[in-house]
Amino acid sequence: MQAVNVSEKLARFTEYWAPKIVGEVNDCYVKLVKLESEFVWHQHEREDELFFVLNGVLRMCLRVNGRTREELVRAGEFIIVPHGTEHLPVADEEVHVMLFELKTTLNTGNVRDERTRAALDTI
Amino acid sequence: MQAVNVSEKLARFTEYWAPKIVGEVNDCYVKLVKLESEFVWHQHEREDELFFVLNGVLRMCLRVNGRTREELVRAGEFIIVPHGTEHLPVADEEVHVMLFELKTTLNTGNVRDERTRAALDTI
Numbered sequence: 001m002q003a004v005n006v007s008e009k010l011a012r013f014t015e016y017w018a019p020k021i022v023g024e025v026n027d028c029y030v031k032l033v034k035l036e037s038e039f040v041w042h043q044h045e046r047e048d049e050l051f052f053v054l055n056g057v058l059r060m061c062l063r064v065n066g067r068t069r070e071e072l073v074r075a076g077e078f079i080i081v082p083h084g085t086e087h088l089p090v091a092d093e094e095v096h097v098m099l100f101e102l103k104t105t106l107n108t109g110n111v112r113d114e115r116t117r118a119a120l121d122t123i
Numbered sequence: 124m125q126a127v128n129v130s131e132k133l134a135r136f137t138e139y140w141a142p143k144i145v146g147e148v149n150d151c152y153v154k155l156v157k158l159e160s161e162f163v164w165h166q167h168e169r170e171d172e173l174f175f176v177l178n179g180v181l182r183m184c185l186r187v188n189g190r191t192r193e194e195l196v197r198a199g200e201f202i203i204v205p206h207g208t209e210h211l212p213v214a215d216e217e218v219h220v221m222l223f224e225l226k227t228t229l230n231t232g233n234v235r236d237e238r239t240r241a242a243l244d245t246i
Binding site for chain 1: 124126130147148149151153171172173187194195201203205206208223224
């Protein structure tokens with residue numbers, strides 16, 4: 001039960017798109033992730049995801065009812081992507097994000113590719 | 124599915140110790156709360172609580188195995204108080220906190236007093 005300094009944790013890793021676990025709250029994890037460039041369109045069948053932007057601007061592309069739109073999420077803002085919603089996180093420049101999501105959440109959701117991280121480090 | 128600006132939401136209320144719901148992620152709420160002075164010793168039987176400090180310094184008093192200690196949580200830091208842990212949040216000066224916790228979490232936990240907020244506003 002100690003205070004966790006988010007900046008200090010962010011300084012511990014450099015890899016992009018590889019979430020690190022920094023906390024556990026009931027059935028959820030708190031994760032930190034660094035983003036750069038474009039991820040992959042995916043969705044989570046059962047899990048909502050919260051993206052709280054710490055640094056930079058996250059461009060979240062969303063596909064709803066067959067239409068694509070995007071939402072800019074700046075530092076100090078968050079967006080919640082409900083389960084079943086196709087989304088594509090894009091970082092035109094480096095972005096740092098704190099995630100709150102169920103422990104079962106896989107970063108690439110329904111997609112499996114070289115960016116899938118099934119086992120996450122706790123830092 | 125829109126970006127939520129935390130500062131903008133904080134500007135919408137002034138009352139202390141009255142959490143406001145600003146998001147829903149699976150079985151959890153994201154809440155904002157403003158703190159000033161001392162709360163009440165309490166615990167949550169089943170719910171862990173995450174306190175992410177946005178502004179100010181939260182002094183979290185904790186009672187573990189009969190011994191009391193305190194942890195300072197500064198802006199950009201969080202602390203997770205596990206269920207079953209007696210805690211007393213103290214704000215020597217005004218503190219703004221983002222909470223992440225199960226929807227069932229009552230602010231005063233096992234205590235009922237004039238600060239208990241059973242029904243929370245969504246802002």
